[in-house]
Amino acid sequence: MTDRRIYRVVQWATGNVGRNAIEGVLAHPDLELVGAYTYDPAKAGRDLGELCGIGPIGVTATADVDEVLAIDADCVLYAPMLPSTDEVLRIVAAGRNLVTPTGWFFPFHAHDVAELEGACRQAGVSVHGTGINPGGITEQLPLLLSGYCRDIRHVRAEEFSDIRTYPSEFVVREIMLFGKPPAEAATSPMLAILGDGFGQSIDMVAAALGWELDADKPATIDTAVATAPIDTPVGVLDAGTVAAQRLTWQGTVGGEPVITVRVNWLMGTDHLDPAWDFGPEGERFEVAFDAVPPVSASFHGMHPASLDDDLDRNPGIIATAMHCVNSIPAVVDAEPGIRTYLDLPLMPGRAAR
Numbered sequence: 001m002t003d004r005r006i007y008r009v010v011q012w013a014t015g016n017v018g019r020n021a022i023e024g025v026l027a028h029p030d031l032e033l034v035g036a037y038t039y040d041p042a043k044a045g046r047d048l049g050e051l052c053g054i055g056p057i058g059v060t061a062t063a064d065v066d067e068v069l070a071i072d073a074d075c076v077l078y079a080p081m082l083p084s085t086d087e088v089l090r091i092v093a094a095g096r097n098l099v100t101p102t103g104w105f106f107p108f109h110a111h112d113v114a115e116l117e118g119a120c121r122q123a124g125v126s127v128h129g130t131g132i133n134p135g136g137i138t139e140q141l142p143l144l145l146s147g148y149c150r151d152i153r154h155v156r157a158e159e160f161s162d163i164r165t166y167p168s169e170f171v172v173r174e175i176m177l178f179g180k181p182p183a184e185a186a187t188s189p190m191l192a193i194l195g196d197g198f199g200q201s202i203d204m205v206a207a208a209l210g211w212e213l214d215a216d217k218p219a220t221i222d223t224a225v226a227t228a229p230i231d232t233p234v235g236v237l238d239a240g241t242v243a244a245q246r247l248t249w250q251g252t253v254g255g256e257p258v259i260t261v262r263v264n265w266l267m268g269t270d271h272l273d274p275a276w277d278f279g280p281e282g283e284r285f286e287v288a289f290d291a292v293p294p295v296s297a298s299f300h301g302m303h304p305a306s307l308d309d310d311l312d313r314n315p316g317i318i319a320t321a322m323h324c325v326n327s328i329p330a331v332v333d334a335e336p337g338i339r340t341y342l343d344l345p346l347m348p349g350r351a352a353r
Contacts, residue, residue, distance in 0.1 A: 004030065007332055010073045010096070011036040012087075014043060014061060017079040017101060019052045020318045024325035025077070026057065028350055031328060035071040036061045039080065069094040074332045077324050078102065085116070092119045092127065097332045099324045101131030103197060105139060106204035106340050110196065117337055126334045128344065130327050131320045132302060133159055134197035137285045138261050139204045140341050141297070149291035152209055157201070158262040158286045160278045165304045165314060169234040178242055178267055179235070182223050185242040191219045195249055198261045202251040208342060211258050213251045222246040224272040232267050233307070243267045244276050322349065 009025050011018050014036055025033045036048050038061040049057035062068050069090070075097040078088065083102035091098050104127050107113050120127060129135060138157040146152060163172060172178050175193070177185040199217050206213050224244035230237040237243050244266040251259035269277040278284075283303040288296035302316045327347045334344060 005329075006030060006032050007075060007328055008032050008034045008073045009328060010034060010068060010071055010076045011048070012068070012076050012078045012091070013080040014038045014040075014048070014051055015079070015081065016314070016317050017321050017324075018077075020313065020321035021077050021079060021325055022048050022052050023054065024318075024322045026054075027353065028325060028328075029353060030350070031325070033057070033059055034073050035059060035068055037065065037068040038063055065090070069096070075099060075328050077328070079321070079324070088127065089116060089119055092116065092123055092125055095123045095125060097125045097328075098127045099327050099331050100127070100129055101135055101320050101324055102129070103200075104129035104338055105134055105197060105200040106207070106342075107200055107338065109203045110199055113338060120338065121336045124336050126331050126336055126339045128327055128331045128334075128339045129200075130323045132316060132323060133157075133263075133285065134194070134201045134261075135320070136323055137287065137299065138198060138201035141287050141299075142205050142289075143208050143341060145287055145289065145295050145297060146205075146209060146291075148295050149289050149293065152289055152291040154258055154260070154290035155205060155209070156260045156262070156286070156288045158260075158264070158288075160264045160282075160284050160286075161266070161303060161316075162278075162283055163265045163267050164232055164307055167233040172234045176245070176265070178232075178245075179237045180242055181240070182225060182242055185223050185245065186221060188221055188245070188247070190245075191221055191247060191249075194247065194263070195219050198249045201261060202249065202259045204340060204342065205259055206251055211251070211253055213253060213258075214255065217249055217251055218257075219249045220247070222248075224266075224274050224276050226267075226271050227273045228271040230267055230271055237267060239271075244272050246276075326350070 025031045041063045043061050044063040047056045048059045049055050076091050078100040223242045226237050226243040246264050248262045250257045285299040302319045326349050330344045330347045
């Protein structure tokens with residue numbers, strides 16, 4: 001009998017995704033948590049279990065990059081709020097494989113990746129971008145479901161989420177621009193912030209299905225405003241300000257859409273103009289094909305059941321973290337370079353212990 005390999009993992013960043021990734025690594029029989037990097041000096045030296053609220057585990061965080069890269073590890077799970085190519089290059093140059101929910105899903109068309117590819121090959125390691133949206137719903141699941149179809153004419157991947165379960169006031173108000181006038185929200189930076197990741201999603205699906213896309217990917221934002229003040233976890237949204245958004249990105253061929261990615265973000269369903277709602281299925285993710293047969297699927301369970309849930313353990317955040325955690329063995333074992341779903345085998349989760 002061959003001994004089972006144990007993969008040594010460093011967690012990079014200890015925010016919501018990072019904390020859930022730590023719990024996921026601890027639960028995975030093939031992984032060992034050996035260290036963590038934190039951007040917050042106040043967390044340095046603290047036990048990672050205590051940071052996660054699960055009790056001491058005997059592994060501490062550090063705010064020193066040299067110290068964390070000196071730890072003998074097979075893989076870094078890189079989960080900052082915003083990614084840094086310089087950080088990723090430094091991690092790779094240290095001979096660490098890397099998985100991340102922050103990008104590198106399929107960057108070959110939108111970014112110059114020669115330096116990162118070269119660094120991976122020189123160090124003999126791989127980089128893999130994953131997650132749920134982008135990182136799964138918009139790439140992995142369409143690729144899987146497409147295998148049941150022929151004559152595919154259009155693919156749609158869409159999210160329907162209640163933003164009241166995302167209680168980050170700065171992000172919701174100052175980046176997503178809820179509570180702002182519609183004219184201000186029409187210039188939302190989220191079109192570009194998410195557009196990079198979703199653009200890679202669109203490129204991956206097109207490459208797999210055989211479409212040669214037009215150079216530009218149209219992106220639009222539609223908004224609904226509050227018809228009365230709306231009390232939310234991030235404060236009151238005044239009447240006349242943005243209380244729901246619908247952002248759309250498309251890949252086209254000859255100007256005709258063949259791939260559509262969309263997010264619907266609502267601050268509840270009361271007092272909205274237009275009167276948007278989630279429909280009879282509620283919050284969900286959807287993937288649908290205009291094809292033979294017209295396959296479609298809805299995915300539930302990745303949204304909090306109510307506003308009273310433990311939102312630090314939002315199911316969507318757990319799913320994002322676990323998609324990274326469960327990919328680690330395949331990524332470590334892969335050939336060097338940027339590796340996508342088109343390169344890697346099935347990456348299953350593990351049974352409860």
